[in-house]
Amino acid sequence: MTTRPQLSMASPSSPAAALKPVLIHLLRGASDLASVAATHAKLVKAGFASPLASSNHLLAAYCRCGAMCCARDLFDGMRDRDVVSWTTLMSGYAAAARPRDAMSLLRAMGSSGVRPNAVTFSTAACACARLADAGLGRQVHAQAEVAGCARDAVVATSLLDMYAKAGGVEDARAVFDAMAAPARNAVSWGAMLAAYAQNTLGDEAIRLFAELRTHGGGVAPNHFMLATVVSACAGMARLGIGRCVHGAVLRLGYGNNDVISVALVDMYSKCGCYEYSRKVFDRIEQPSVVTYTSIIVAAAKYGRWRCVLTLFNEMVDQGVRPNDVTLLGVMHACSHSGLVDTGLQLLRSMQSKYGVAPCPSHYTSAVDMLGRAGRLEEAFELAKEAQVEGNDALLLWNSLLSACRTHKRLDLATMAGQRVFNNQQDVAGGLVMMSNAYVSAGQIDNAAAVRSSMRLRGIRKDPGCSWIEVKDTPYVFYAGAISCAGAWADEVLMLLDELESKMRERGYRGRLGSARVSDAHEDEEEEGKGVMVGVHSEILALAFGLLVVPKGMTIRVMKNLRMCSDCHEVFKLISGIIEREFVVRDLNRFHHFKMGSCSCNDYW
DNA sequence: ATAGGGTTAG
Structure with a gap:
């Protein structure tokens, strides 16, 4: 961001009082730390740093830059703090992926005697959503209810989103239902649709979308809702309804929206219609990284590796820089077409060529392609080299286990299985893999033992x-x-x-x-x-x-x-x-x- | 002044 010279050159002869709105204006437009700090200095020099309003603007400006340390120092040094000061800092923490700090601020605020308002509750709900902590979120909900803010459209929508992200779709729906119909605006409908779609309740999302059109009280579908519904159709592979929604997209004039196009490309590819995906993609005038990625991933799913590599090269030639998802898509294409060495090369060169550091998923893809090709020792070495942890490790070692099963390598399967067990995460997938590896090796008794230990420990896998x-x-x-x-x-x-x-x-x-x-x-x-x-x-x-x-x-x-x-x-x-x-x-x-x-x- | 929803990957 550039500073605005015409504003910073306020006439030195102007009275100090006239300088203040200019500096505030500067702050509101600033999103880089250097210009915020410079304006901060000017405010101090002009004697405006301590009045509450100026400090709050500064605070907001530091938060916008993600300079949370500066924001915190300023906040700690403020003589007076009002609800805006507290809320601004909370919101800064929530946006900086530090929801815990946001929530401890809410508690500190309570003991300082400043009363939270609707914006504060909305921000707190957002922090709980990031934590995916419905218990904490419920406390915020209760506080908002007591304060009489819970019916506020923004507060209710934030609470709805919080429950949805914490997995409580029913609670989300209850908040939605409790909102008076006129309070339900496009955002609340969109949030409820997303709540269903993100909790794999695509049918409910589609039903709610139909309800919007009959009982929406004049709320029109917007691009957020359309993208969500298309994605719900993709998740359920419902071609029939997906095509209907595509029709609605065109009728409503969203045919040129990139986000919706990406969702449509994905939907058609997940419904088994690559040709339709291609048609949607070809209509996009200036494909972006994400739109290129969506068609690359689609083609990869169909094993069309020539197509994938052509698209990838075309994209790079156009000066569109691939991101981590694009590279994963290309690696998947390599994996599904037996182009093991091309895929490995990509893994080794992605950092230097495209400036993208390999993530656990790239290593998993590479381990997967080595495994499919029967190069299990290399796969094992790469899996160790990747040094991933937690759930990512589970996916990685599972992939290796699966390859051990296919190639009947029980020796390596046992070692890989050990890695899976060492992870304290959800182990169901790994155990099933282990059991299947034993089956393939003809060790039925061992397979049965793994299965029964799963039953005893109450571990279930989604039924096929x-x-x-x-x-x-x-x-x-x-x-x-x-x-x-x-x-x-x-x-x-x-x-x-x-x-x-x-x-x-x-x-x-x-x-x-x-x-x-x-x-x-x-x-x-x-x-x-x-x-x-x-x-x-x-x-x-x-x-x-x-x-x-x-x-x-x-x-x-x-x-x-x-x-x-x-x-x-x-x-x-x-x-x-x-x-x-x-x-x-x-x-x-x-x-x-x-x-x-x-x-x-x-x-x- | 401070606040709410969406797309590609797994």
């Missing part, structure tokens, strides 16, 4: 499920449970029998449904309830899709976990037997099955 959208309605399938097919259940079974025998003729040796131990990668709670014990959810969803999706239409199956190698083989075989195309969305990529093969070329 697959779903398919038919005429805008999602049908969700769990392993072994055919009841989801409703009236079609019997026909699903018959079709699976028929397919199994046809696959046999082509050399398939497995079984689609039986109590196989290798099914351990999916939840077995449904065991016994279904007619076909052990049949994987994606196979059920596919069979259902083959029956109900009209011929000629691509069948799109979504899955919340990664597809297992058995199912991958089965899907390839089925696509060769039946002349239909189907797309499976994995946890992290797409598989397009056609005439007996898959777009991933078995790299996954």
Whole structure:
């Protein structure tokens, strides 16, 4: 930021009183520490440093620069402090990712006798949101209620957001419901939509969006809401509704909004329609880092590495500097296409070439690609070199464990498993990996032991499920449970029998449904309830899709976990037997099955 | 003067 010479050159002959508004104006426009400090000096010289209003402006200016030490020194030296002084400093701490300091300031404020106002409560709620601490947030809520501020639109919206970010969607909704309808403005509707979307309640987000249009009391959808709803559709892979929302985006005149375009690119790619993603991207006039990244990530999901590298080079040529997410997307593309050395090179050169330091996720991606390629010793060395901690470490070592499983390297799996256990974090994923590694090595007893220790310790993993959208309605399938097919259940079974025998003729040796131990990668709670014990959810969803999706239409199956190698083989075989195309969305990529093969070329 | 919501990655 530059200072404004025409303002700093206030006439020396002007009376001091005239200087004050000029200096205050300077402060309000300043966002760099040097000019704030310079103006501070001038204020002191002119004798205005101590009056409350000037100090508050200075305080706000220091907070805007993120110079929290300067802000604190100033605050501590102030003779008088009013609610604005306290609130300004609190808000500075919250914005500087120091929510704990903001909250201790709230307590100190209480004992100093200055009464908080609506802005103070809103700021405190924001700090609690950053801490994701609903307990502390509830105390703020209670204080605001007592002070009569809780119905204030801004306070209520901040509290709503706080509950949502602390995982209490019901509490967030209660705050929303308690707001009088006229108090609900575009921001509160947007915050409630985001609350659902961020807590993976996409259906609720879509329902609320519909409610806005019928009972919104004149509040029009804005770009915040549209981006949120599109992202909710992406999360649930709901192509039908996603296209409707895209229509609304265009009708409302937001077709040129970058943030919405990014959400649309992501939505179409997660719905299995890369071509639509491409169309949305091609309409963007001046793609930014984020828009380039969204299409790179989309192409990476489809294993289109040539496309990814072309886009990446084009972006760099255009002078758009890649960020950490872009580079991760390119690395994923390398990983999913077997371009191990290109990917590793990128990891080693990202700092010098693009000024981006490798994050834990970049190391995880690199470990993943080495692991897939069977270069497990290198993967292990790199994992150690990365020196990551906490949840990041879990992801990293899990990735290695998964590779150990695929390549039946129990020796390394045990060492990697140890690293997972050493992390005091959520270990469910690691334990499942361990159990699967034992299964692959034929050590069924050990696998069972890990599983039962999980049950004893009350550790659960999200059950694996697959779903398919038919005429805008999602049908969700769990392993072994055919009841989801409703009236079609019997026909699903018959079709699976028929397919199994046809696959046999082509050399398939497995079984689609039986109590196989290798099914351990999916939840077995449904065991016994279904007619076909052990049949994987994606196979059920596919069979259902083959029956109900009209011929000629691509069948799109979504899955919340990664597809297992058995199912991958089965899907390839089925696509060769039946002349239909189907797309499976994995946890992290797409598989397009056609005439007996898959777009991933078995790299996954 | 001080305050509230959104996109890409996992």
